[in-house]
Amino acid sequence: MSHRNSASGVALEAHQLTLRYPDSEAVALTVEHLCIHRGQRVALIGPNGAGKSTLLKALVGLLPVAQGSLTIFGRHPAARPQAVAYVPQRREVDWQFPINALDVALMGRDVHLRWPRWICRQDRAKALAALRQVGMAEHAQRHIAVLSGGQQQRIFLARALAQESPLLLLDEPFVGVDTTTERVIFHVMEQLAHTGVTVIVATHDLLTVEAHFDQVVLLHQHLIADGSPQQVLQPHLLAQAYGGPLALFQERMPHELF
């Protein structure tokens, strides 16, 4: 993964940021200040509608910045699509599309290809390596519709890996997947963090945050807290976001937090 390291080692920086929902004036998220360093595994947590997906979309350049500044490696998000790999939440893809796992992974290479985008042997090797990394190499030639939900998630993770971007964004990757897939995702995140890749994950699963993330950002239409898991996973902070811990989170939260 070769990419220029900015002197400060900052992957993402937001200042006085305001993001609005598409085609609407409603404010989705405001962030006074947020800084994420390279090689960190960052969890974005908060209730539904907190602005987690909105922030990720702005980082990929799918949503314009309404006010303030948002930079990735010192640049505007849309300026360098190669810098960000993104695995969306509810993948708006046609699962009956005539395409196999390897072809999906190969699409990760398109961001580096110039028109007319001939695929070369090196691209194929990288796509296969990405499939291997998520344990899907033996399914490379299978049609995507015959794979399980977890396997499909891993194929899309492989596509993001084949992109070789210094910043990886995962939107709710653990929803509806098997334990193998969950293990693979955590393992890949760890490997990437070691090579200096920054991984930002929007997640509902607060139970896994402490063990697998370096930094936690708690959102609820604005930034409530930002810091290490121990600093952020505090009952009074979580209550601010989720509005009263007992009613909503009895089952999902570890007891020692309350």
Place this chain on the structure above:
Amino acid sequence: MSFFDLLVEPLRYDFFTRGLVVGVLLGATCGALGCFVVLRGLAFVGDAIAHAILPGIVIAYLLGLNIFVGAFLMGLLVAGAISFISRHQQLREDTAIGIVFTGAFALGIVLISRQQGYTRDLTHFLIGNILGIAPLDLWITGGVTMIVLSGLCLFFREWTLMAFDPVHARAIGLPMGALHLGFMALLSLTIVSGVQAVGIVLIAALLVTPAATARLLTDRLSVMIGLAALLGSAAALTGLFLSYYISIASGAAVVLTSTLWFGSALLLAPQRGLLWNWLPQRTSTHSSF
């Protein structure tokens, strides 16, 4: 008379040979491009463009111009009108298409109805006549085939990405608007070149049916495109010989052949065919997720 004689006999007629060449080229073009039409859910759009170009055809016909020119200009106008109307957020795009194509079609009928022998002319445009192709139209169809097939080769990855995962396509910075416009231009060109052969009403069948049949037979897009082109051409050949020997309308014979093959694929295709699933001991391994 041997089978070979049966195949060669109608080739004595120039009009038949021309029809055959146009049919094969058109079948291949529509089949290949039709794969993206089917995968992007644009079947209605294709049908709408075909109907909406009627006034262009009529005006060109009345002015004594090549109807290809009138049809293509009208196609561009209609595509522009559709995108203009669907900019209103209250209206969905399919509504805009429904309004524009029926309005344009009605305008075409009004123009024809002012003429003598109105029903005959209208029938001619609606049904087409692949055996009445002029030599110049042969060249036009050849040119369109070249343009469309090279377009498909050069923008294969872009259009595949757009059809499969538009969010990813946008995220990696593909120029979605320009790619869509380019695709629509090729689609209009194909439809316009096919209208003389099979008519306004049936052209959508050439786009949709071979591609859908091919989809039932393969899970690879590149194979699907090749197969659809082959099926489209083969249906044109078969339909034209059928129309010659049993005296039926040529365009309709081509479409019906294609439809019949789709029905067979639906019934008999390996893995997905209805028959395959009825076989008791082979429960399908093709389960969904």
